[in-house]
Amino acid sequence: MAxxxxxxxxxxxxxxxxxxxxEGKxxxxxxxxxxxxCSGFQYLFDLVEAGEADDLRVERDGASALVDDVSxxxxxxxEIDFVEExxxxxxxxxxxxxxxxxxxGVSFSI
Structure with missing residues (x-):
């Protein structure tokens, strides 16, 4: 099962x-x-110009997010979201x- x-x-x-x-790029x-x-795991966010060979690439509307194979x-x-409050x-x-x-909301447990 996928x-x-x-x-x-x-x-x-x-x-x-x-x-x-x-940023012009x-x-x-x-x-x-x-x-x-504080809950065991945490999310890290970074902006990069290129991915790694084993990254999962998630695309929408001309934008991309990358997730390493361990994550x-x-x-x-x-769902990766952007929220303005x-x-x-x-x-x-x-x-x-x-x-x-x-x-x-930065750390979580599974």
């Missing part, structure tokens, strides 16, 4: 394109999971595998 795909929301794709345009959002944070199982079925604007992962998360 893993449920990782998706990129329209708002995340729009924001990735906006940042690339402002195409950029991709790298999303990774590593051990740490893919932790993110199966997730009164006090913050940030990329977020809506992860159905996360059993709990910390108050700030």
């Amino acid at each position: 893993a449920t795909p990782i998706t990129l929301s329209a708002s995340a794709a729009h924001r990735i394109r906006e940042i690339g345009h402002a 195409p950029l991709m959002l790298r999303v990774a999971v590593e051990g740490g944070g 893919v199982p932790f993110l199966a079925g997730s 009164l006090a913050t604007a940030e990329f977020r992962v809506r992860n159905p595998n996360a059993k709990s998360s910390c108050g700030c």
Whole structure:
């Protein structure tokens, strides 16, 4: 059985394109999971110009997100989103595998 795909929301794709345009070069959002944070795992976000050979590439509306092969199982079925609220604007992962998360939403447990 194939893993449920990782998706990129329209708002995340729009924001990735906006940042690339402002920087004057195409950029991709790298999303990774590593051990740490107050709940066991944490999300890492970075903007990069190129991916690695083993990255999963998630595309939407001309924008791309990259997920390394170690992080893919932790993110199966997730949506990478960009949220703008009164006090913050940030990329977020809506992860159905996360059993709990910390108050700030950066770390989670499975």
